Amino acid sequence: RVRAGRLAWGAMAAVVPAAEGVPGRGPPGEVIHLNVGGKRFSTSRQTLTWIPDSFFSSLLSGRISTLKDETGAIFIDRDPTVFAPILNFLRTKELDPRGVHGSSLLHEAQFYGLTPLVRRLQLREELDRSSCGNVLFNGYLPPPVFPVKRRNRHSLVGPQQAGGRPAPVRRSNTMPPNLGNAGLLGRMLDERAPPSPSGLPEEPGMVRLVCGHHNWIAVAYTQFLVCYRLKEASGWQLVFSSPRLDWPIERLALTARVLGGALGEHDKMVAAATVSEILLWALQAEGGGSEIGVFHLGVPVEALFFVGNQLIATSHTGRIGVWNAVTKHWQVQEVQPITSYDAAGSFLLLGCSNGSIYYVDVQKFPLRMKDNDLLVSELYRDPAEDGVTALSVYLTPKTSDSGNWIEIAYGTSSGGVRVIVQHPETVGSGPQLFQTFTVHRSPVTKIMLSEKHLISVCADNNHVRTWSVTRFRGMISTQPGSTPLASFKILALESADGHGGCSAGNDIGPYGERDDQQVFVQKVVPSASQLFVRLSSTGQRVCSVRSVDGSPTTAFTVLECEGSRRLGSRPRRYLLTGQANGSLAMWDLTTAMDGLGQAPAGGLTEAELMEQLEQCEITPLAPSRSTPPSPSPRTSFTSLYSSASSIPGLPGRRGSPSPPQGEARRRGGGSFVERCQELVRSGPEPRRPPTPAPRPSASLGAPLAPPKVKLNETSF
Numbered sequence: 001r002v003r004a005g006r007l008a009w010g011a012m013a014a015v016v017p018a019a020e021g022v023p024g025r026g027p028p029g030e031v032i033h034l035n036v037g038g039k040r041f042s043t044s045r046q047t048l049t050w051i052p053d054s055f056f057s058s059l060l061s062g063r064i065s066t067l068k069d070e071t072g073a074i075f076i077d078r079d080p081t082v083f084a085p086i087l088n089f090l091r092t093k094e095l096d097p098r099g100v101h102g103s104s105l106l107h108e109a110q111f112y113g114l115t116p117l118v119r120r121l122q123l124r125e126e127l128d129r130s131s132c133g134n135v136l137f138n139g140y141l142p143p144p145v146f147p148v149k150r151r152n153r154h155s156l157v158g159p160q161q162a163g164g165r166p167a168p169v170r171r172s173n174t175m176p177p178n179l180g181n182a183g184l185l186g187r188m189l190d191e192r193a194p195p196s197p198s199g200l201p202e203e204p205g206m207v208r209l210v211c212g213h214h215n216w217i218a219v220a221y222t223q224f225l226v227c228y229r230l231k232e233a234s235g236w237q238l239v240f241s242s243p244r245l246d247w248p249i250e251r252l253a254l255t256a257r258v259l260g261g262a263l264g265e266h267d268k269m270v271a272a273a274t275v276s277e278i279l280l281w282a283l284q285a286e287g288g289g290s291e292i293g294v295f296h297l298g299v300p301v302e303a304l305f306f307v308g309n310q311l312i313a314t315s316h317t318g319r320i321g322v323w324n325a326v327t328k329h330w331q332v333q334e335v336q337p338i339t340s341y342d343a344a345g346s347f348l349l350l351g352c353s354n355g356s357i358y359y360v361d362v363q364k365f366p367l368r369m370k371d372n373d374l375l376v377s378e379l380y381r382d383p384a385e386d387g388v389t390a391l392s393v394y395l396t397p398k399t400s401d402s403g404n405w406i407e408i409a410y411g412t413s414s415g416g417v418r419v420i421v422q423h424p425e426t427v428g429s430g431p432q433l434f435q436t437f438t439v440h441r442s443p444v445t446k447i448m449l450s451e452k453h454l455i456s457v458c459a460d461n462n463h464v465r466t467w468s469v470t471r472f473r474g475m476i477s478t479q480p481g482s483t484p485l486a487s488f489k490i491l492a493l494e495s496a497d498g499h500g501g502c503s504a505g506n507d508i509g510p511y512g513e514r515d516d517q518q519v520f521v522q523k524v525v526p527s528a529s530q531l532f533v534r535l536s537s538t539g540q541r542v543c544s545v546r547s548v549d550g551s552p553t554t555a556f557t558v559l560e561c562e563g564s565r566r567l568g569s570r571p572r573r574y575l576l577t578g579q580a581n582g583s584l585a586m587w588d589l590t591t592a593m594d595g596l597g598q599a600p601a602g603g604l605t606e607a608e609l610m611e612q613l614e615q616c617e618i619t620p621l622a623p624s625r626s627t628p629p630s631p632s633p634r635t636s637f638t639s640l641y642s643s644a645s646s647i648p649g650l651p652g653r654r655g656s657p658s659p660p661q662g663e664a665r666r667r668g669g670g671s672f673v674e675r676c677q678e679l680v681r682s683g684p685e686p687r688r689p690p691t692p693a694p695r696p697s698a699s700l701g702a703p704l705a706p707p708k709v710k711l712n713e714t715s716f
Helices: 002-015 045-049 055-060 080-092 102-112 115-128 424-429 589-594 606-613 662-667 672-682
Strands: 031-036 039-044 074-076 137-141 209-213 216-220 225-231 235-241 251-256 268-274 277-283 289-296 303-307 310-314 319-324 329-334 338-344 347-352 356-361 377-381 388-395 406-412 417-422 432-437 444-449 453-458 463-468 483-489 519-522 530-535 541-546 553-561 572-579 584-588
Touching (some): 045 080, 137 235, 209 572, 225 268, 268 303, 277 310, 310 338, 338 406, 347 388, 417 444, 417 453, 530 553, 530 572, 541 584, 572 589, 584 589
Parallel strands (some): 388 444
Antiparallel strands (some): 137 584, 209 216, 216 225, 225 235, 251 268, 277 289, 303 310, 319 329, 444 453, 530 541, 553 572, 572 584
């Protein structure tokens, strides 16, 4: 950059004649008067010109034209605050920033072509940013080897890695040392990936999605995925790499139960989906895997996840698909248009546009005798019949012989937040409305009910409202009830389809177990290499992390990792970040949470926010243009800024048919509440953060809306 500055001044000197009134040469002790941005400075010619080929030497030699004010001082249209430490450096050859931000000082030094100062400032930045990360940096996984292309789209998996050529990646200026030619680094692939359905250019070497379960991680690239397993002595080991696929991966799901499970080889599975096609693999603990099958939903898959060992795929059109690991059966079912979902143990709960909440016991995989359909039962209907746009279920610990309370918090298309509860002694009456909050004026996009807090996020620029939950013997209580705790925003400027055409890997959260502190993960701009971790209850910053290789962060998630068998070991929480160059970094959030209070009290400071916004260009949105909500179940919330009245399909519809409940009780082995009690007694699977499903579009069968590339001011 310094060399470019010199060339620029040389070119200007060649074409611009000497300025009138500015002599080409003068005595070194001549006093030069400058007017920098309206502030006057006086110095000597020798002070300004001791660095050759700089802006000042060209200016005073007459090689570039000048503009003078009314007093005859040379006018320079730059920031006088930043110029003061630069002039002091020219005088003393010592750097005194005087409170000026380092990046601003470096930018001005490059403009003036002051090579010694630029080198000093760049060295200072490099010393501040180590390729080994900070104390929270826990590990680095280099990009994997690109696999061979599949010969048959629907055939079983062949060799895992048979000498395929690696995918192209964006090179980084600094990479962790001693990696050699591992993985994708330094190599290029002649054969390009097929164009994405959105028409955007794809980056085969970019991490698109990351997910984790127990001590396993799945990482999705454009056309293949890999899985890692954490071993106590040797750390993270690559155990599976899929063959190269013919389409870009858009959804990813992983389940990794404990060793020696009842389902044998199907205790660990990974699934990938694009459009309506789903591929499912069984994973081996010691390495390798085999393809279970290819399934079709018939409509675009917008949510893919596991409930226990049952693979679930949903679409906003109202269609769900369930694959059962025991029966090896794939079942597709039509329900009402789906706008949210959550899982409680083996129960799948669906929030729909007609204001109803339905549930399916996927563990027992009940089918109706008359038509062999999934047994879907209506659990509750919103009093105002507003669409249920966010859903969160909390099963309270068992406190008596009568069983457990089931607590459900949900958000609506009109911005309402409601809490309903089901007492075990009132099984027949169904859940009862417990609390209502009307603090949002935009549709609620996320909600989380935990042991201590109720958290809701609306479409108004990720506006978060939180409440403290009062409990008595584990059950939610009205004395004194839920009290307001905090109000803040999680700014996340993201195009509708995210970095590289996939937004599912940039979900802000909240992440964490419901009986512990949960966190939001904030990425301000799409090309950012820095993430901010904040408490979901108060918005307080926990820490900030920056990629160790300088490449943009393209996907992230939080993993609750099991503790080792060593004495005194405890479970740990990690932040996983996938980079544009294909690498994966891990950060220790447990250590960050233990040191809570050392980071700044709030979210981003004004200086940090401006630094982030400098990395992107924000374009205004025409007032008359209406933007439909994104169909992605984990989309960036910046694409959800439509008002409730502008979201088609969300208003409740009276008279919508609901599946019969009587047959559910006959064939399901008891009511929803009773089976929840059985589930809690047997110990449920660890729960992941609830992810709101997409809102339905105006035409349920219509294809996905084309993604937006530019950022909009309404994204704030």
